[in-house]
Amino acid sequence: MDRAIETMTPLIEPRVLKGFRDFLPAAEIERRSLIERVESVFRAFGFAPIDTPALEYTEVLLGKAGGETEKQIYRFTDNGGRDVALRFDLTVPFARFAAEHRAVLQLPFKRYHIAKVWRGENTQRGRYREFTQCDFDCIGSDSAAADFEILSMMKEALAAAGAPAITIRLNHRGLFNRFLQTIDAAGKSIEILRVVDKLAKIGKDDVLRLLSGVLDDKQARKIIDYVETKGSWDETLDAMTAAAGGDNPDSERLKTLRDFMIDNEIQDTFKIDPSITRGLDYYTGVVFETTLDDMPSIGSVCSGGRYDKLTGLYSKDALSGVGSSIGLDRLLAALEALEKIKKRETYADLFVVCIDETRGGVYQRIAGKFREAGVSCEVFFEAKKQSAQFAWAENKGIRWALIDAGDGRVILRDLAARRNSAELSVSDAVLFLKKNIL
Amino acid sequence: MDRAIETMTPLIEPRVLKGFRDFLPAAEIERRSLIERVESVFRAFGFAPIDTPALEYTEVLLGKAGGETEKQIYRFTDNGGRDVALRFDLTVPFARFAAEHRAVLQLPFKRYHIAKVWRGENTQRGRYREFTQCDFDCIGSDSAAADFEILSMMKEALAAAGAPAITIRLNHRGLFNRFLQTIDAAGKSIEILRVVDKLAKIGKDDVLRLLSGVLDDKQARKIIDYVETKGSWDETLDAMTAAAGGDNPDSERLKTLRDFMIDNEIQDTFKIDPSITRGLDYYTGVVFETTLDDMPSIGSVCSGGRYDKLTGLYSKDALSGVGSSIGLDRLLAALEALEKIKKRETYADLFVVCIDETRGGVYQRIAGKFREAGVSCEVFFEAKKQSAQFAWAENKGIRWALIDAGDGRVILRDLAARRNSAELSVSDAVLFLKKNIL
Numbered sequence: 001m002d003r004a005i006e007t008m009t010p011l012i013e014p015r016v017l018k019g020f021r022d023f024l025p026a027a028e029i030e031r032r033s034l035i036e037r038v039e040s041v042f043r044a045f046g047f048a049p050i051d052t053p054a055l056e057y058t059e060v061l062l063g064k065a066g067g068e069t070e071k072q073i074y075r076f077t078d079n080g081g082r083d084v085a086l087r088f089d090l091t092v093p094f095a096r097f098a099a100e101h102r103a104v105l106q107l108p109f110k111r112y113h114i115a116k117v118w119r120g121e122n123t124q125r126g127r128y129r130e131f132t133q134c135d136f137d138c139i140g141s142d143s144a145a146a147d148f149e150i151l152s153m154m155k156e157a158l159a160a161a162g163a164p165a166i167t168i169r170l171n172h173r174g175l176f177n178r179f180l181q182t183i184d185a186a187g188k189s190i191e192i193l194r195v196v197d198k199l200a201k202i203g204k205d206d207v208l209r210l211l212s213g214v215l216d217d218k219q220a221r222k223i224i225d226y227v228e229t230k231g232s233w234d235e236t237l238d239a240m241t242a243a244a245g246g247d248n249p250d251s252e253r254l255k256t257l258r259d260f261m262i263d264n265e266i267q268d269t270f271k272i273d274p275s276i277t278r279g280l281d282y283y284t285g286v287v288f289e290t291t292l293d294d295m296p297s298i299g300s301v302c303s304g305g306r307y308d309k310l311t312g313l314y315s316k317d318a319l320s321g322v323g324s325s326i327g328l329d330r331l332l333a334a335l336e337a338l339e340k341i342k343k344r345e346t347y348a349d350l351f352v353v354c355i356d357e358t359r360g361g362v363y364q365r366i367a368g369k370f371r372e373a374g375v376s377c378e379v380f381f382e383a384k385k386q387s388a389q390f391a392w393a394e395n396k397g398i399r400w401a402l403i404d405a406g407d408g409r410v411i412l413r414d415l416a417a418r419r420n421s422a423e424l425s426v427s428d429a430v431l432f433l434k435k436n437i438l
Numbered sequence: 439m440d441r442a443i444e445t446m447t448p449l450i451e452p453r454v455l456k457g458f459r460d461f462l463p464a465a466e467i468e469r470r471s472l473i474e475r476v477e478s479v480f481r482a483f484g485f486a487p488i489d490t491p492a493l494e495y496t497e498v499l500l501g502k503a504g505g506e507t508e509k510q511i512y513r514f515t516d517n518g519g520r521d522v523a524l525r526f527d528l529t530v531p532f533a534r535f536a537a538e539h540r541a542v543l544q545l546p547f548k549r550y551h552i553a554k555v556w557r558g559e560n561t562q563r564g565r566y567r568e569f570t571q572c573d574f575d576c577i578g579s580d581s582a583a584a585d586f587e588i589l590s591m592m593k594e595a596l597a598a599a600g601a602p603a604i605t606i607r608l609n610h611r612g613l614f615n616r617f618l619q620t621i622d623a624a625g626k627s628i629e630i631l632r633v634v635d636k637l638a639k640i641g642k643d644d645v646l647r648l649l650s651g652v653l654d655d656k657q658a659r660k661i662i663d664y665v666e667t668k669g670s671w672d673e674t675l676d677a678m679t680a681a682a683g684g685d686n687p688d689s690e691r692l693k694t695l696r697d698f699m700i701d702n703e704i705q706d707t708f709k710i711d712p713s714i715t716r717g718l719d720y721y722t723g724v725v726f727e728t729t730l731d732d733m734p735s736i737g738s739v740c741s742g743g744r745y746d747k748l749t750g751l752y753s754k755d756a757l758s759g760v761g762s763s764i765g766l767d768r769l770l771a772a773l774e775a776l777e778k779i780k781k782r783e784t785y786a787d788l789f790v791v792c793i794d795e796t797r798g799g800v801y802q803r804i805a806g807k808f809r810e811a812g813v814s815c816e817v818f819f820e821a822k823k824q825s826a827q828f829a830w831a832e833n834k835g836i837r838w839a840l841i842d843a844g845d846g847r848v849i850l851r852d853l854a855a856r857r858n859s860a861e862l863s864v865s866d867a868v869l870f871l872k873k874n875i876l
Binding site for chain 2: 011012013014015016017018020021022023024025028029031032043044045046047048049050051052053054055056057059060063071074076077078079080082084086096097099100101104105106108110111116118120130141143144145146148149152156256259260261262263264311313314315316345346347348351354357358360361362363364365367368371374376377378379381382392395396398
């Protein structure tokens, strides 16, 4: 009966929404491997994971966001009549989280959050509507040591991710604002920041043109001169400090960070760059971007900065912090293009060939010995031709096959070399494989 | 200007939706530790992770589901006018995934998927509207070896999760259907399954009463007799086989599974239980449930079975498989109640005390030596009183403090014992801590 009805039901086309993706094993293993590697660095630094709901009150998520966000957000009324939306980033939920749980958070509070976010973006630009963000922040301390910890953790995390040489470009928003005051342009800082942020993309002439809509020619030229300041770290910082009206705490902060970098012998990774602004008015202190030296064109793979009113929307208490975000999709694309990633669609290094289906239990027992020793091992279920089983394994990227020879003896086959070992005891086979794989 | 406007904006109450949860560090570390431990077993067996979108076409998700699901689903029209919904389980998306990617999947295909799902359930019953499912399936093989692999992986995964003794109860839906044929009740199998599934919860008398609405008294009594068959595995199976009309492939399957269990010396974990039905008509072969021996009242923490038409809604090809799902929330609650879980809100075992803020770079350099050696190490940023720093660390569960004594010498303090070490070199301190922690 059931069967008859089902046959008559028209089939539903199996497809995902535009801008959404399935991750098949090879892609998912790659993505998770990247995440696990950066996560291990966060944990080594004592950063703790948190999680927040995918769905929140729209009011909570949209509080501060402007028109662009509102157009892109997945928003609807739930069955209980609530105005709800899917989170579009991890920063806003973190601000809500920090305000809500402030009383129980031990400050400084260091957290990371790696999770999906959703935006109804135009997919023509190669953007996805569902993607993973990877944020890490330290809140509750204004000290240079907190800024430095985020910066040095970025360097470590990207190294763990397999990124080759990187450059982290650093600026200070407070210092830029001081400079704008000296040229009487402080009132237009947001518009100016948005334009300057495009410098690398659109070039000096277009920036000048755009600035001339907001400022007079002389001011615009001074801004270009400032953001184009070049030289060593010390030379650049001295010039910026002079343009900003002389010694001040923001220049001092950049000096301290430089000292800390030298203490850790990582100063070569960092450049001071007055053109880095991070367009958001949210930042108030250091701001930074990271490029891959072998592929600068892909843009920043890790950016962030210091802010001083994280929870302002939800609480009168100011809570300051410094944080950063790794662009996982972009980083992954770059590592693939640079051939820094080995694709595999299985964790298994070995599989047990099925010769006699009644020995399925024995095959699992043998496989168990390898698994205990940390070798991932599959078992083939059906007594197909050995050549078919070998082909299946090779297609998946499993290099080794195990052939049960009975009486506790086994043969290991190197599928790449197409060569069999002599008969071995299971424990010798485990030792051999551990040596060759791990 | 901005500041003035913000002060006038009324504050937004920081709160999450009913039925949704934030995970603070202690809860999230616990949840992830559980996930990582079961995941390591899946990987050891060669199961690969996949991921699918949180949001899908409603048509794709609701195809087969009945009224209950439709009422609970988060469904809306997106900005492009599409009828979309948040996934309410991982089984339906997997069916869609398998149909869509069938051509590139190597069969048998073994996957796991650990991800959030959403249901607008009644929260009064202590249910959450956002929760994590943990599914693992092997599709494309009908063999007993596949059934056995899922069963033995369940046992391993629950052991890795820290679950003490467990019992996995096993039945076969095909065998039950054969029995129903012998009592002329096969046409009502779905209704009967739903009622029998409640046996443990509502008791024999109520089951009899409910069955009498569908069947005559004699049939109902025969069903009770069947599902109450008791004895050793062999005795029970023999009685069930006789009641089902004699030897048949389904009884044979249960015999083979028993042989495989004995091959692996794990037969004591498994019981044959004719009352296990798993209410869903989706299952066609073995079905199983897992209870914790020390807390059977909490119900099944891992259940599943064999099905033969996974992709039926989307494709004419039948694709059979066997799969299971760990109830992470329930398991976590049970492990907590059984005190099998050590709560901690940080991964850090050590922190570097801040005595002089200008030495922030040096503190990070020292911390780096511990991190390289696999010891998670925090750095305190501000030169607060040492007693305040110790209290902060103890509240977080960090046991060790490191005091920089200058000239490359350090002192380790055991915060629990309130005792300082002698002055050590950093490398000796690393060795000491590795020995005491890892």
